[in-house]
Amino acid sequence: xxxxxxxxxxxxxxxxxxxxxxxxxxxxxxxxxxxxxxxxxxxxxxxxxxxxxxxxxxxxxxxxxxxxxxxxxxxxxxxxxxxxxxxxxxxxxxxxxxxxxxxxxxxxxxxxxxxxxxxxxxxxxxxxxxxxxxxxxxxxxxxxxxxxxxxxxxxxxxxxxxxxxxxxxxxxxxxxxxxxxxxxxxxxxxxxxxxxxxxxxxxxxxxxxxxxxxxxxxxxxxxxxxxxxxxxxxxxxxxxxxxxxxxxxxxxxxxxxxxxxxxxxxxxxxxxxxxxxxxxxxxxxxxxxxxxxxxxxxxxxxxxxxxxxxxxxxxxxxxxxxxxxxxxxxxxxxxxxxxxxxxxxxxxxxxxxxxxxxxxxxxxxxxxxxxxxxxxxxxxxxxxxxxxxxxxxxxxxxxxxxxxxxxxxxxxxxxxxxxxxxxxx
Ligand SMILES: [Zn+2]
Numbered sequence: 001x002x003x004x005x006x007x008x009x010x011x012x013x014x015x016x017x018x019x020x021x022x023x024x025x026x027x028x029x030x031x032x033x034x035x036x037x038x039x040x041x042x043x044x045x046x047x048x049x050x051x052x053x054x055x056x057x058x059x060x061x062x063x064x065x066x067x068x069x070x071x072x073x074x075x076x077x078x079x080x081x082x083x084x085x086x087x088x089x090x091x092x093x094x095x096x097x098x099x100x101x102x103x104x105x106x107x108x109x110x111x112x113x114x115x116x117x118x119x120x121x122x123x124x125x126x127x128x129x130x131x132x133x134x135x136x137x138x139x140x141x142x143x144x145x146x147x148x149x150x151x152x153x154x155x156x157x158x159x160x161x162x163x164x165x166x167x168x169x170x171x172x173x174x175x176x177x178x179x180x181x182x183x184x185x186x187x188x189x190x191x192x193x194x195x196x197x198x199x200x201x202x203x204x205x206x207x208x209x210x211x212x213x214x215x216x217x218x219x220x221x222x223x224x225x226x227x228x229x230x231x232x233x234x235x236x237x238x239x240x241x242x243x244x245x246x247x248x249x250x251x252x253x254x255x256x257x258x259x260x261x262x263x264x265x266x267x268x269x270x271x272x273x274x275x276x277x278x279x280x281x282x283x284x285x286x287x288x289x290x291x292x293x294x295x296x297x298x299x300x301x302x303x304x305x306x307x308x309x310x311x312x313x314x315x316x317x318x319x320x321x322x323x324x325x326x327x328x329x330x331x332x333x334x335x336x337x338x339x340x341x342x343x344x345x346x347x348x349x350x351x352x353x354x355x356x357x358x359x360x361x362x363x364x365x366x367x368x369x370x371x372x373x374x375x376x377x378x379x380x381x382x383x384x385x386x387x388x389x390x391x392x393x394x395x396x397x398x399x400x401x402x403x404x405x406x407x408x409x410x411x412x413x414x415x416x417x418x419x420x421x422x423x424x425x
Contacts, residue, residue, distance in 0.1 A: 001063045003055035009034050011397040021229045102168030105204045107256035113171035127281045128161040131370035138369040154390045169208040187315040189420045195269035195326040199311035200255050202283045210245045247307040254328050269326035270421035278321035279373035283313040284364040288334050291341035294402030297334040308334035323356050357412035362392050381411045
């Protein structure tokens with residue numbers, strides 16, 4: 001029997017299965033699907049009540065009942081000892097070390113690239129300073145210390161912009177040269193080079209992080225060889241990251257080639273333009289799996305294909321800001337369907353601001369919130385944002401097909417006055 005403290009029923013069973021396997025038991029049959037329970041359900045049931053309180057405090061509790069074939073063995077309660085002790089601080093240390101190993105991802109990188117800077121994936125001077133208050137923004141409490149403090153819930157905390165989203169993926173020379181058109185100038189919604197550069201930066205950052213993740217998982221796997229359950233859990237993750245990484249490199253090569261020829265005609269882009277002040281800074285890439293209606297766009301478990309990819313970012317403009325998507329024409333198939341589904345949602349009466357806000361919160365970990373925006377939300381709205389982020393980042397939750405259909409309605413208060421694109425839908 002297991003008790004799990006969660007707001008997400010779907011992940012509860014995955015979580016329970018993982019821990020039961022980790023204790024080296026094999027599940028033959030699940031007799032009872034998860035049900036919601038309250039303290040009152042365990043009146044006069046001492047053991048169950050004890051487990052309920054345990055789960056309330058530590059999020060999870062298990063009670064195994066073993067039935068002996070020999071009936072004469074007296075009943076006895078024992079505390080099972082975990083066969084594996086996780087060492088999270090070790091893992092975090094390796095993660096830090098890997099992300100500190102700077103390298104230049106520029107296509108012309110050579111041994112001159114020794115001056116690695118803490119290149120910012122979101123340009124520090126431009127976009128972050130536009131939303132910061134006294135040099136600070138709100139971002140996800142991604143460090144494990146904070147998550148443990150908050151009972152597994154990801155919350156937002158005030159962070160200095162110098163600490164936000166640092167990645168050492170370009171040397172100083174290449175970073176300055178390459179990104180000057182977007183670091184030093186507002187976005188012009190007809191300038192394909194700028195759209196390309198927003199994409200290129202987001203893509204490079206993803207390549208950098210995935211290379212680190214691959215190294216991290218490889219090291220973890222070596223250490224966990226003794227536990228069959230953990231090593232198979234890690235090697236499954238590793239396999240997934242490798243599949244995604246192969247497609248990333250495929251796109252990086254295409255983008256490097258464009259950079260080399262400076263011909264941006266194969267880059268598609270669309271911008272949703274607002275005259276409001278910028279409230280969120282974000283930039284990322286995605287293999288779109290489902291559209292807004294839950295239709296499958298591409299099968300991300302198929303390792304024989306190269307996945308379609310788009311990037312999305314917020315970009316400051318002269319008038320305010322733009323929510324931008326862009327991709328290379330080789331990704332047209334999924335990306336056009338995805339953008340068309342935004343149109344479909346609008347026909348059905350959904351608001352553009354809800355659609356885009358929901359999308360970015362559910363798709364991107366790398367978000368900086370302007371303190372003014374965040375503090376103007378009611379505690380209920382802030383809580384909803386935190387809950388959605390926590391559930392989407394839960395490794396035991398599977399992506400459900402219509403995850404972009406609902407949640408976070410009426411929160412962003414964004415207003416878009418104009419749409420501009422390089423194509424006709
Ligand atoms: Zn370089």
